[in-house]
Amino acid sequence: MLRFVVQRAVGMVVTMFFVSIMVFAIMELPPGDYADRYAFRKFSGTGVSVTESDIASIRRQFGLDRPAWQRYLSWIGGIVTRFDFGPSFAFETSANRVIGQRAGLTVVLLVGTLLLTYLLSIPIGIYAALRRQSLADYGLTVVSYLGLAIPNFMLALILLYVSVRYFGSTIGGLFSPEFEKAPWSWAKFVDLLRHLFVPAVVLAWSATALQLQTVRATMSDELNKLYVDAARARGLPEWKVIVKYPARLAINPVVSTIGFDVNRIFSELPIVALVLSLPELGELLIKSFLDLDMYVAGAILLMLTAIIVFMNFVSDVVLAFLDPRIKLEGG
């Protein structure tokens, strides 16, 4: 077991190494470099004329005149040794400070969304498998089709529209106006939860639709197997037959795709956050790409991917615990 965990952990580090190269390449892609944008941003409109040599000195100051691989090494070195993601020129501070405030909210949203997804999809999927061809089953199929067809940001827009139209309040942002500046209290906490609930539902929507199908399919397969009949024949109560054997197996594919779900959620997060004006990483990512604030963008891309890679690792390990056969195959 320990060998398996170590093996996967090493694999995680290797993947992250390649990811970091890819992210660095993306940061380098836009035309012009940091010095150009820095100079443009700082001096445009001030009447100061910037010469080529000024930009060159800025370039030297940030070490941008070095070849790409050296810059990559100092960038990744800063992250690994000092946890320093580089400067953010749009906010004229370090990328760490810009991100720090938002990372917590992103993780909270992610955990909330995942919980909601699994709490909904597992029991409902099992139920649908037990009642195949029933009205409830068909209803769920339709819902999950819709779940895949309606893009999440549209769902967010629809919910926003409904809330403005019929409830006269917006659900965007983190707090209602009256709590914005208020000190922390129970009421403020409840208000925060109320605002986080909507993005969590929106993000969980398509993930739930997909997992529901998976759970239902696995469960239906398992229910037809002989061991279920055997358990029944021995006189086990029906709930025990289902919960102890097929239901346990139906959870495996869900566990094995946790990383995939996180990937999906992070993929949709930026746009949903933009629509609902949530101050979290995805929304900042859009802003920083639009401003070409590439150190911030790179840092966020790296963080989101790191979380996904870590969740893949977690799902591998959990799965090995749940289903020992996998360990033997995976080596």
Added chain:
Amino acid sequence: MAAAGLPEGPGRSAEELRYYTASQWELVWWRLCRHRAAMAGAFVLALFALLGIFADFVAPYGGTSRDRDYIYGPPQIPRFWDDKGFSFRPFVYALKTERDPVTLRKIAKIDTDTRRYISFFVAGEPYRLFGLVPANTHLFGVEEGRIHLFGTDDLGRDVFSRLMFATGVSLSIGVLGVLLAEGLALVIGGIAGYFGGWIDYAIQRLTEVVRVIPVIPLYMGLAAAFPREWSNIQVYFAMTIILGLVGWPTLARRLRSHLLAQRNEDYVLAARLAGASSAWIIRKHMLPSFTSYIIVDVVISFPYVILSETALSFIGLGLRPPTISWGILLQEAQNVRAIEQAPWLFLPALFVIVAVLAFTVLGDGLRDAADPYAVRKS
């Protein structure tokens, strides 16, 4: 069902004979025709494609043509009757401009006394069909005034017309992006699966890295690199390229495992022993075993590409105005105030949802139809 699998004796009907002598594609086609949802999906997509291809003709107005007297105007629904009686020819009410007594702003009022009859094949704004043939005939229109079936936006542009142009642009981007992704996947997955060894290992690592980075943020990163001064055509093709570049790993991965599995099948060994070359084996023996699979995958990956384009253009990192696409139209519906004031700006969303649903059911139907192990339903 088991009995239907084997021909027994001479007493077989013509229909049975037809079944047993049908080619693989005929069988797939017959099975697909029986799948009603899939056929409905195919029909809807064909309709969308036609609307997109003939957008200039179907749309009553140009994509940027403005109606200054009807800004944020609600949809005008064609009617056949009102309190003044019935009319075979559908009509909409005329509009008259009045001043708001308080703000003194110009507002459009519906004038229920004047009917504007809808006529078909009317002469209107000139355009070039497919960018070549000059024409000015439009599918429908009104002789006097203007008709806005889906209302107008903040600049008084006709939402229906813009939606037609957007359908063409979004679908064509989807087609190009998917084709590029599939092409890349075939080459890369094919190389990995056929050669195996360290080449396979390197390609596996690469696909893993591309797959692990969240898709939309990755798209955004690539799209952010488009120089601001690029023309719309350049941005359009750049978009299809990045959609293709990010889309290939999933299929490449599946293709590779399929190839690896097939490589050890008896029929491949038999072909090799008979002296066939690698290229011949791949082309003649292995590729046909998953052409149906590739087709299904193409259809299934469409929705993702289309949704990605919509999402990117929606946040301003994809296509840019004056190009019109579904994402760009939805950009106008991005803030709540706009939707509250003009809910019809949301109509393009309906098109996106219907298109994605149609692709999904068609893909499902194709998958069922192309499955060689599906038992014949008799």
